[in-house]
Amino acid sequence: MAILRQLARRKLALFGLAVIAVVVGAAFAAPWIVAYSPNEQLFDGLTLEGAPLPPDGRFWFGTDLLGRDLFSRIVYGARTSLIIGIVANGAAVLIGAVVGVTAGFLRGFVGAALMRFTDLMMAFPALLLAIVLAAIFSPSLWIVALVIAMVNWVQVARVIYTETTSITERDFVTAERSLGATPPRILMRHVLPHLVSTMVVWGTLGIATTVLLEATLSYLGVGVQPPTPSWGNIIFENQTYFATAPWLVFVPGIAIVMLALAFNLVGDALRDILDPTQKGRF
Structure with missing residues:
Protein backbone atom coordinates (compact mmCIF):
# COMPACT_ATOMS: atom_id res chain seq x y z
CA MET A 1 0.00 0.00 0.00
CA ALA A 2 2.87 2.38 0.76
CA ILE A 3 4.26 1.80 -2.73
CA LEU A 4 0.86 2.51 -4.29
CA ARG A 5 0.58 5.75 -2.32
CA GLN A 6 3.99 6.86 -3.53
CA LEU A 7 3.08 5.95 -7.11
CA ALA A 8 -0.14 7.96 -6.78
CA ARG A 9 1.91 11.05 -5.91
CA ARG A 10 3.80 10.87 -9.19
CA LYS A 11 1.77 12.23 -12.08
CA LEU A 12 3.62 10.37 -14.82
CA ALA A 13 3.38 7.07 -12.95
CA LEU A 14 -0.30 7.69 -12.32
CA PHE A 15 -0.80 8.32 -16.04
CA GLY A 16 1.01 5.06 -16.80
CA LEU A 17 -1.14 3.15 -14.32
CA ALA A 18 -4.28 4.64 -15.87
CA VAL A 19 -3.24 3.56 -19.37
CA ILE A 20 -2.38 0.05 -18.16
CA ALA A 21 -5.71 -0.18 -16.31
CA VAL A 22 -7.63 0.84 -19.45
CA VAL A 23 -5.79 -1.68 -21.64
CA VAL A 24 -6.14 -4.51 -19.11
CA GLY A 25 -9.81 -3.69 -18.53
CA ALA A 26 -10.51 -3.61 -22.27
CA ALA A 27 -8.68 -6.91 -22.80
CA PHE A 28 -10.68 -8.68 -20.08
CA ALA A 29 -14.00 -7.14 -21.11
CA ALA A 30 -13.43 -7.55 -24.85
CA PRO A 31 -16.49 -9.79 -25.52
CA TRP A 32 -18.77 -7.23 -23.89
CA ILE A 33 -17.40 -3.97 -25.31
CA VAL A 34 -17.00 -4.85 -28.98
CA ALA A 35 -19.87 -5.15 -31.42
CA TYR A 36 -18.23 -7.60 -33.84
CA SER A 37 -15.96 -10.61 -33.76
CA PRO A 38 -12.36 -9.59 -34.51
CA ASN A 39 -12.23 -12.07 -37.44
CA GLU A 40 -15.69 -11.37 -38.87
CA GLN A 41 -15.54 -10.06 -42.43
CA LEU A 42 -18.52 -7.72 -42.63
CA PHE A 43 -20.51 -7.56 -45.85
CA ASP A 44 -20.80 -3.77 -45.57
CA GLY A 45 -17.31 -3.29 -44.12
CA LEU A 46 -15.82 -2.13 -47.42
CA THR A 47 -16.68 0.56 -49.93
CA LEU A 48 -18.10 -0.32 -53.34
CA GLU A 49 -14.54 -0.07 -54.66
CA GLY A 50 -13.32 -2.57 -52.04
CA ALA A 51 -11.49 -0.01 -49.90
CA PRO A 52 -11.56 0.04 -46.07
CA LEU A 53 -14.10 2.30 -44.38
CA PRO A 54 -12.79 5.32 -42.42
CA PRO A 55 -13.64 5.80 -38.72
CA ASP A 56 -17.26 6.80 -38.11
CA GLY A 57 -20.03 6.38 -35.54
CA ARG A 58 -20.43 2.69 -36.31
CA PHE A 59 -16.80 1.68 -36.83
CA TRP A 60 -14.87 3.78 -34.31
CA PHE A 61 -11.47 2.94 -35.79
CA GLY A 62 -12.72 2.14 -39.30
CA THR A 63 -12.36 -1.25 -41.00
CA ASP A 64 -9.37 -3.07 -42.44
CA LEU A 65 -8.70 -4.34 -45.95
CA LEU A 66 -10.87 -7.45 -45.33
CA GLY A 67 -13.82 -5.49 -43.96
CA ARG A 68 -13.18 -6.40 -40.31
CA ASP A 69 -13.89 -3.93 -37.50
CA LEU A 70 -10.52 -2.45 -36.50
CA PHE A 71 -11.71 -1.49 -33.01
CA SER A 72 -12.57 -5.13 -32.29
CA ARG A 73 -9.18 -6.28 -33.54
CA ILE A 74 -7.35 -3.64 -31.48
CA VAL A 75 -9.19 -4.65 -28.30
CA TYR A 76 -8.60 -8.37 -28.84
CA GLY A 77 -5.02 -7.59 -29.89
CA ALA A 78 -4.49 -6.09 -26.44
CA ARG A 79 -5.02 -9.59 -25.04
CA THR A 80 -2.21 -10.91 -27.21
CA SER A 81 0.19 -8.12 -26.25
CA LEU A 82 -0.55 -8.46 -22.54
CA ILE A 83 -0.32 -12.26 -22.51
CA ILE A 84 3.00 -12.26 -24.32
CA GLY A 85 4.28 -9.26 -22.37
CA ILE A 86 3.50 -10.76 -18.97
CA VAL A 87 4.24 -14.43 -19.71
CA ALA A 88 7.39 -13.89 -21.78
CA ASN A 89 8.84 -11.25 -19.49
CA GLY A 90 7.92 -13.21 -16.38
CA ALA A 91 9.72 -16.24 -17.78
CA ALA A 92 12.72 -14.09 -18.77
CA VAL A 93 12.97 -12.59 -15.27
CA LEU A 94 12.66 -16.04 -13.69
CA ILE A 95 15.35 -17.59 -15.91
CA GLY A 96 17.65 -14.59 -15.51
CA ALA A 97 17.19 -14.55 -11.74
CA VAL A 98 17.97 -18.26 -11.40
CA VAL A 99 21.09 -17.97 -13.56
CA GLY A 100 22.27 -14.75 -11.93
CA VAL A 101 21.71 -15.88 -8.34
CA THR A 102 23.31 -19.27 -8.97
CA ALA A 103 26.38 -17.75 -10.62
CA GLY A 104 26.76 -14.96 -8.06
CA PHE A 105 26.24 -17.15 -5.01
CA LEU A 106 28.22 -20.24 -5.98
CA ARG A 107 31.04 -18.48 -7.87
CA GLY A 108 33.87 -20.77 -8.96
CA PHE A 109 33.61 -22.93 -12.06
CA VAL A 110 29.80 -23.01 -12.04
CA GLY A 111 29.48 -19.25 -11.80
CA ALA A 112 32.11 -18.65 -14.48
CA ALA A 113 30.50 -21.15 -16.87
CA ALA A 130 14.45 -13.99 -32.02
CA ILE A 131 13.76 -14.02 -35.77
CA VAL A 132 15.90 -17.15 -36.22
CA LEU A 133 14.24 -18.97 -33.31
CA MET A 150 14.87 -17.04 -24.49
CA VAL A 151 16.44 -13.82 -25.79
CA ASN A 152 15.50 -11.41 -22.96
CA TRP A 153 16.77 -13.25 -19.87
CA VAL A 154 20.44 -12.36 -20.39
CA GLN A 155 20.19 -8.73 -19.23
CA VAL A 156 18.35 -9.79 -16.08
CA ALA A 157 20.95 -12.48 -15.38
CA ARG A 158 23.81 -10.00 -15.66
CA VAL A 159 22.16 -7.47 -13.31
CA ILE A 160 21.14 -10.11 -10.75
CA TYR A 161 24.62 -11.64 -10.86
CA THR A 162 26.24 -8.28 -10.10
CA GLU A 163 23.89 -7.57 -7.20
CA THR A 164 24.21 -11.10 -5.78
CA THR A 165 28.00 -10.84 -5.86
CA SER A 166 27.84 -7.50 -4.06
CA ILE A 167 25.42 -8.74 -1.39
CA THR A 168 27.42 -11.89 -0.61
CA GLU A 169 30.47 -9.74 0.13
CA ARG A 170 28.74 -7.52 2.68
CA ASP A 171 29.54 -7.63 6.38
CA PHE A 172 26.20 -9.07 7.54
CA VAL A 173 26.63 -12.08 5.23
CA THR A 174 30.19 -12.58 6.45
CA ALA A 175 28.93 -12.41 10.04
CA GLU A 176 26.25 -15.03 9.29
CA ARG A 177 28.87 -17.35 7.81
CA SER A 178 31.12 -16.93 10.87
CA LEU A 179 28.17 -17.91 13.08
CA GLY A 180 27.78 -21.14 11.15
CA ALA A 181 24.75 -20.28 8.99
CA THR A 182 24.23 -22.71 6.13
CA PRO A 183 24.36 -21.51 2.51
CA PRO A 184 20.60 -22.15 1.95
CA ARG A 185 19.76 -20.02 5.01
CA ILE A 186 22.02 -17.19 3.84
CA LEU A 187 20.50 -17.37 0.38
CA MET A 188 16.87 -17.40 1.55
CA ARG A 189 17.16 -15.00 4.49
CA HIS A 190 19.72 -12.45 3.31
CA VAL A 191 20.33 -12.59 -0.45
CA LEU A 192 16.97 -13.14 -2.12
CA PRO A 193 15.06 -10.50 -0.08
CA HIS A 194 17.53 -7.86 -1.31
CA LEU A 195 16.90 -8.89 -4.93
CA VAL A 196 13.11 -8.65 -4.87
CA SER A 197 13.01 -4.93 -5.70
CA THR A 198 15.35 -5.42 -8.65
CA MET A 199 13.23 -8.25 -10.02
CA VAL A 200 10.04 -6.20 -9.59
CA VAL A 201 11.54 -3.27 -11.50
CA TRP A 202 12.86 -5.50 -14.30
CA GLY A 203 9.54 -7.33 -14.37
CA THR A 204 7.78 -4.01 -15.02
CA LEU A 205 10.25 -2.33 -17.35
CA LEU A 217 8.23 -10.06 -34.82
CA SER A 218 4.56 -9.96 -35.82
CA TYR A 219 5.24 -7.09 -38.20
CA LEU A 220 8.03 -9.12 -39.82
CA GLY A 221 5.66 -12.08 -40.20
CA VAL A 222 7.38 -14.45 -37.74
CA GLY A 223 5.32 -13.56 -34.67
CA VAL A 224 1.71 -14.27 -33.82
CA GLN A 225 0.07 -15.56 -36.98
CA PRO A 226 -3.22 -14.31 -38.47
CA PRO A 227 -6.13 -14.48 -37.96
CA THR A 228 -5.19 -14.10 -34.26
CA PRO A 229 -5.17 -10.32 -33.81
CA SER A 230 -1.93 -8.74 -32.65
CA TRP A 231 -1.04 -5.07 -32.84
CA GLY A 232 2.09 -5.94 -34.80
CA ASN A 233 0.40 -8.16 -37.37
CA ILE A 234 -2.43 -5.62 -37.78
CA ILE A 235 0.20 -3.15 -39.01
CA PHE A 236 1.81 -5.86 -41.15
CA GLU A 237 -1.50 -6.82 -42.79
CA ASN A 238 -2.54 -3.24 -43.56
CA GLN A 239 0.73 -1.48 -44.37
CA LEU A 259 1.31 0.69 -23.65
CA ALA A 260 5.12 0.56 -23.81
CA ILE A 273 10.78 4.15 -4.95
CA LEU A 274 12.44 0.80 -4.29
CA ASP A 275 16.03 2.00 -4.73
CA PRO A 276 17.31 2.90 -1.24
CA THR A 277 19.77 5.41 -2.70
CA GLN A 278 16.80 7.48 -3.91
CA LYS A 279 15.12 7.78 -0.49
CA GLY A 280 14.35 11.32 0.52
CA ARG A 281 15.04 12.81 -2.89
CA PHE A 282 11.38 13.33 -3.80
Whole structure:
Protein backbone atom coordinates (compact mmCIF):
# COMPACT_ATOMS: atom_id res chain seq x y z
CA MET A 1 0.00 0.00 0.00
CA ALA A 2 2.87 2.38 0.76
CA ILE A 3 4.26 1.80 -2.73
CA LEU A 4 0.86 2.51 -4.29
CA ARG A 5 0.58 5.75 -2.32
CA GLN A 6 3.99 6.86 -3.53
CA LEU A 7 3.08 5.95 -7.11
CA ALA A 8 -0.14 7.96 -6.78
CA ARG A 9 1.91 11.05 -5.91
CA ARG A 10 3.80 10.87 -9.19
CA LYS A 11 1.77 12.23 -12.08
CA LEU A 12 3.62 10.37 -14.82
CA ALA A 13 3.38 7.07 -12.95
CA LEU A 14 -0.30 7.69 -12.32
CA PHE A 15 -0.80 8.32 -16.04
CA GLY A 16 1.01 5.06 -16.80
CA LEU A 17 -1.14 3.15 -14.32
CA ALA A 18 -4.28 4.64 -15.87
CA VAL A 19 -3.24 3.56 -19.37
CA ILE A 20 -2.38 0.05 -18.16
CA ALA A 21 -5.71 -0.18 -16.31
CA VAL A 22 -7.63 0.84 -19.45
CA VAL A 23 -5.79 -1.68 -21.64
CA VAL A 24 -6.14 -4.51 -19.11
CA GLY A 25 -9.81 -3.69 -18.53
CA ALA A 26 -10.51 -3.61 -22.27
CA ALA A 27 -8.68 -6.91 -22.80
CA PHE A 28 -10.68 -8.68 -20.08
CA ALA A 29 -14.00 -7.14 -21.11
CA ALA A 30 -13.43 -7.55 -24.85
CA PRO A 31 -16.49 -9.79 -25.52
CA TRP A 32 -18.77 -7.23 -23.89
CA ILE A 33 -17.40 -3.97 -25.31
CA VAL A 34 -17.00 -4.85 -28.98
CA ALA A 35 -19.87 -5.15 -31.42
CA TYR A 36 -18.23 -7.60 -33.84
CA SER A 37 -15.96 -10.61 -33.76
CA PRO A 38 -12.36 -9.59 -34.51
CA ASN A 39 -12.23 -12.07 -37.44
CA GLU A 40 -15.69 -11.37 -38.87
CA GLN A 41 -15.54 -10.06 -42.43
CA LEU A 42 -18.52 -7.72 -42.63
CA PHE A 43 -20.51 -7.56 -45.85
CA ASP A 44 -20.80 -3.77 -45.57
CA GLY A 45 -17.31 -3.29 -44.12
CA LEU A 46 -15.82 -2.13 -47.42
CA THR A 47 -16.68 0.56 -49.93
CA LEU A 48 -18.10 -0.32 -53.34
CA GLU A 49 -14.54 -0.07 -54.66
CA GLY A 50 -13.32 -2.57 -52.04
CA ALA A 51 -11.49 -0.01 -49.90
CA PRO A 52 -11.56 0.04 -46.07
CA LEU A 53 -14.10 2.30 -44.38
CA PRO A 54 -12.79 5.32 -42.42
CA PRO A 55 -13.64 5.80 -38.72
CA ASP A 56 -17.26 6.80 -38.11
CA GLY A 57 -20.03 6.38 -35.54
CA ARG A 58 -20.43 2.69 -36.31
CA PHE A 59 -16.80 1.68 -36.83
CA TRP A 60 -14.87 3.78 -34.31
CA PHE A 61 -11.47 2.94 -35.79
CA GLY A 62 -12.72 2.14 -39.30
CA THR A 63 -12.36 -1.25 -41.00
CA ASP A 64 -9.37 -3.07 -42.44
CA LEU A 65 -8.70 -4.34 -45.95
CA LEU A 66 -10.87 -7.45 -45.33
CA GLY A 67 -13.82 -5.49 -43.96
CA ARG A 68 -13.18 -6.40 -40.31
CA ASP A 69 -13.89 -3.93 -37.50
CA LEU A 70 -10.52 -2.45 -36.50
CA PHE A 71 -11.71 -1.49 -33.01
CA SER A 72 -12.57 -5.13 -32.29
CA ARG A 73 -9.18 -6.28 -33.54
CA ILE A 74 -7.35 -3.64 -31.48
CA VAL A 75 -9.19 -4.65 -28.30
CA TYR A 76 -8.60 -8.37 -28.84
CA GLY A 77 -5.02 -7.59 -29.89
CA ALA A 78 -4.49 -6.09 -26.44
CA ARG A 79 -5.02 -9.59 -25.04
CA THR A 80 -2.21 -10.91 -27.21
CA SER A 81 0.19 -8.12 -26.25
CA LEU A 82 -0.55 -8.46 -22.54
CA ILE A 83 -0.32 -12.26 -22.51
CA ILE A 84 3.00 -12.26 -24.32
CA GLY A 85 4.28 -9.26 -22.37
CA ILE A 86 3.50 -10.76 -18.97
CA VAL A 87 4.24 -14.43 -19.71
CA ALA A 88 7.39 -13.89 -21.78
CA ASN A 89 8.84 -11.25 -19.49
CA GLY A 90 7.92 -13.21 -16.38
CA ALA A 91 9.72 -16.24 -17.78
CA ALA A 92 12.72 -14.09 -18.77
CA VAL A 93 12.97 -12.59 -15.27
CA LEU A 94 12.66 -16.04 -13.69
CA ILE A 95 15.35 -17.59 -15.91
CA GLY A 96 17.65 -14.59 -15.51
CA ALA A 97 17.19 -14.55 -11.74
CA VAL A 98 17.97 -18.26 -11.40
CA VAL A 99 21.09 -17.97 -13.56
CA GLY A 100 22.27 -14.75 -11.93
CA VAL A 101 21.71 -15.88 -8.34
CA THR A 102 23.31 -19.27 -8.97
CA ALA A 103 26.38 -17.75 -10.62
CA GLY A 104 26.76 -14.96 -8.06
CA PHE A 105 26.24 -17.15 -5.01
CA LEU A 106 28.22 -20.24 -5.98
CA ARG A 107 31.04 -18.48 -7.87
CA GLY A 108 33.87 -20.77 -8.96
CA PHE A 109 33.61 -22.93 -12.06
CA VAL A 110 29.80 -23.01 -12.04
CA GLY A 111 29.48 -19.25 -11.80
CA ALA A 112 32.11 -18.65 -14.48
CA ALA A 113 30.50 -21.15 -16.87
CA LEU A 114 27.02 -19.63 -16.42
CA MET A 115 28.23 -16.08 -16.98
CA ARG A 116 30.34 -17.01 -20.01
CA PHE A 117 27.21 -18.61 -21.50
CA THR A 118 25.30 -15.42 -20.66
CA ASP A 119 27.97 -13.34 -22.39
CA LEU A 120 27.74 -15.61 -25.41
CA MET A 121 23.98 -15.09 -25.60
CA MET A 122 24.43 -11.32 -25.23
CA ALA A 123 26.81 -11.32 -28.20
CA PHE A 124 23.94 -12.16 -30.56
CA PRO A 125 21.59 -9.31 -31.56
CA ALA A 126 18.34 -10.00 -29.69
CA LEU A 127 16.07 -9.26 -32.66
CA LEU A 128 18.09 -11.39 -35.08
CA LEU A 129 18.20 -14.28 -32.61
CA ALA A 130 14.45 -13.99 -32.02
CA ILE A 131 13.76 -14.02 -35.77
CA VAL A 132 15.90 -17.15 -36.22
CA LEU A 133 14.24 -18.97 -33.31
CA ALA A 134 10.76 -17.93 -34.42
CA ALA A 135 11.49 -19.14 -37.95
CA ILE A 136 12.75 -22.52 -36.68
CA PHE A 137 9.65 -23.18 -34.59
CA SER A 138 6.10 -22.92 -35.89
CA PRO A 139 5.02 -19.43 -34.78
CA SER A 140 2.11 -19.30 -32.34
CA LEU A 141 1.15 -17.26 -29.30
CA TRP A 142 3.05 -19.43 -26.79
CA ILE A 143 6.00 -20.12 -29.09
CA VAL A 144 6.49 -16.38 -29.56
CA ALA A 145 6.36 -15.90 -25.78
CA LEU A 146 8.95 -18.65 -25.34
CA VAL A 147 11.22 -17.18 -28.03
CA ILE A 148 11.10 -13.72 -26.46
CA ALA A 149 11.87 -15.17 -23.02
CA MET A 150 14.87 -17.04 -24.49
CA VAL A 151 16.44 -13.82 -25.79
CA ASN A 152 15.50 -11.41 -22.96
CA TRP A 153 16.77 -13.25 -19.87
CA VAL A 154 20.44 -12.36 -20.39
CA GLN A 155 20.19 -8.73 -19.23
CA VAL A 156 18.35 -9.79 -16.08
CA ALA A 157 20.95 -12.48 -15.38
CA ARG A 158 23.81 -10.00 -15.66
CA VAL A 159 22.16 -7.47 -13.31
CA ILE A 160 21.14 -10.11 -10.75
CA TYR A 161 24.62 -11.64 -10.86
CA THR A 162 26.24 -8.28 -10.10
CA GLU A 163 23.89 -7.57 -7.20
CA THR A 164 24.21 -11.10 -5.78
CA THR A 165 28.00 -10.84 -5.86
CA SER A 166 27.84 -7.50 -4.06
CA ILE A 167 25.42 -8.74 -1.39
CA THR A 168 27.42 -11.89 -0.61
CA GLU A 169 30.47 -9.74 0.13
CA ARG A 170 28.74 -7.52 2.68
CA ASP A 171 29.54 -7.63 6.38
CA PHE A 172 26.20 -9.07 7.54
CA VAL A 173 26.63 -12.08 5.23
CA THR A 174 30.19 -12.58 6.45
CA ALA A 175 28.93 -12.41 10.04
CA GLU A 176 26.25 -15.03 9.29
CA ARG A 177 28.87 -17.35 7.81
CA SER A 178 31.12 -16.93 10.87
CA LEU A 179 28.17 -17.91 13.08
CA GLY A 180 27.78 -21.14 11.15
CA ALA A 181 24.75 -20.28 8.99
CA THR A 182 24.23 -22.71 6.13
CA PRO A 183 24.36 -21.51 2.51
CA PRO A 184 20.60 -22.15 1.95
CA ARG A 185 19.76 -20.02 5.01
CA ILE A 186 22.02 -17.19 3.84
CA LEU A 187 20.50 -17.37 0.38
CA MET A 188 16.87 -17.40 1.55
CA ARG A 189 17.16 -15.00 4.49
CA HIS A 190 19.72 -12.45 3.31
CA VAL A 191 20.33 -12.59 -0.45
CA LEU A 192 16.97 -13.14 -2.12
CA PRO A 193 15.06 -10.50 -0.08
CA HIS A 194 17.53 -7.86 -1.31
CA LEU A 195 16.90 -8.89 -4.93
CA VAL A 196 13.11 -8.65 -4.87
CA SER A 197 13.01 -4.93 -5.70
CA THR A 198 15.35 -5.42 -8.65
CA MET A 199 13.23 -8.25 -10.02
CA VAL A 200 10.04 -6.20 -9.59
CA VAL A 201 11.54 -3.27 -11.50
CA TRP A 202 12.86 -5.50 -14.30
CA GLY A 203 9.54 -7.33 -14.37
CA THR A 204 7.78 -4.01 -15.02
CA LEU A 205 10.25 -2.33 -17.35
CA GLY A 206 10.79 -5.52 -19.33
CA ILE A 207 7.11 -5.77 -20.30
CA ALA A 208 7.49 -2.68 -22.47
CA THR A 209 10.48 -4.20 -24.27
CA THR A 210 8.62 -7.49 -24.68
CA VAL A 211 5.54 -5.81 -26.15
CA LEU A 212 7.71 -3.94 -28.65
CA LEU A 213 9.64 -7.10 -29.59
CA GLU A 214 6.41 -9.05 -30.11
CA ALA A 215 5.06 -6.26 -32.31
CA THR A 216 8.30 -6.28 -34.32
CA LEU A 217 8.23 -10.06 -34.82
CA SER A 218 4.56 -9.96 -35.82
CA TYR A 219 5.24 -7.09 -38.20
CA LEU A 220 8.03 -9.12 -39.82
CA GLY A 221 5.66 -12.08 -40.20
CA VAL A 222 7.38 -14.45 -37.74
CA GLY A 223 5.32 -13.56 -34.67
CA VAL A 224 1.71 -14.27 -33.82
CA GLN A 225 0.07 -15.56 -36.98
CA PRO A 226 -3.22 -14.31 -38.47
CA PRO A 227 -6.13 -14.48 -37.96
CA THR A 228 -5.19 -14.10 -34.26
CA PRO A 229 -5.17 -10.32 -33.81
CA SER A 230 -1.93 -8.74 -32.65
CA TRP A 231 -1.04 -5.07 -32.84
CA GLY A 232 2.09 -5.94 -34.80
CA ASN A 233 0.40 -8.16 -37.37
CA ILE A 234 -2.43 -5.62 -37.78
CA ILE A 235 0.20 -3.15 -39.01
CA PHE A 236 1.81 -5.86 -41.15
CA GLU A 237 -1.50 -6.82 -42.79
CA ASN A 238 -2.54 -3.24 -43.56
CA GLN A 239 0.73 -1.48 -44.37
CA THR A 240 -0.03 -1.43 -48.10
CA TYR A 241 -2.96 0.91 -47.37
CA PHE A 242 -0.84 3.36 -45.40
CA ALA A 243 -1.27 6.18 -47.93
CA THR A 244 -5.01 5.78 -48.50
CA ALA A 245 -6.10 4.46 -45.08
CA PRO A 246 -3.49 5.71 -42.55
CA TRP A 247 -5.68 4.84 -39.54
CA LEU A 248 -4.95 1.15 -40.17
CA VAL A 249 -1.31 1.76 -39.24
CA PHE A 250 -1.53 4.73 -36.88
CA VAL A 251 -4.12 3.29 -34.50
CA PRO A 252 -2.25 0.05 -33.63
CA GLY A 253 1.03 1.96 -33.70
CA ILE A 254 -0.26 4.46 -31.14
CA ALA A 255 -1.58 1.58 -29.01
CA ILE A 256 1.87 -0.07 -28.98
CA VAL A 257 3.64 3.19 -28.10
CA MET A 258 1.17 4.10 -25.34
CA LEU A 259 1.31 0.69 -23.65
CA ALA A 260 5.12 0.56 -23.81
CA LEU A 261 5.34 4.13 -22.48
CA ALA A 262 2.93 3.32 -19.64
CA PHE A 263 4.96 0.34 -18.43
CA ASN A 264 8.18 2.35 -18.72
CA LEU A 265 6.73 5.19 -16.62
CA VAL A 266 5.53 2.80 -13.91
CA GLY A 267 8.78 0.83 -13.96
CA ASP A 268 10.87 3.99 -13.72
CA ALA A 269 8.81 5.19 -10.74
CA LEU A 270 9.12 1.80 -9.03
CA ARG A 271 12.89 1.90 -9.51
CA ASP A 272 13.06 5.28 -7.77
CA ILE A 273 10.78 4.15 -4.95
CA LEU A 274 12.44 0.80 -4.29
CA ASP A 275 16.03 2.00 -4.73
CA PRO A 276 17.31 2.90 -1.24
CA THR A 277 19.77 5.41 -2.70
CA GLN A 278 16.80 7.48 -3.91
CA LYS A 279 15.12 7.78 -0.49
CA GLY A 280 14.35 11.32 0.52
CA ARG A 281 15.04 12.81 -2.89
CA PHE A 282 11.38 13.33 -3.80
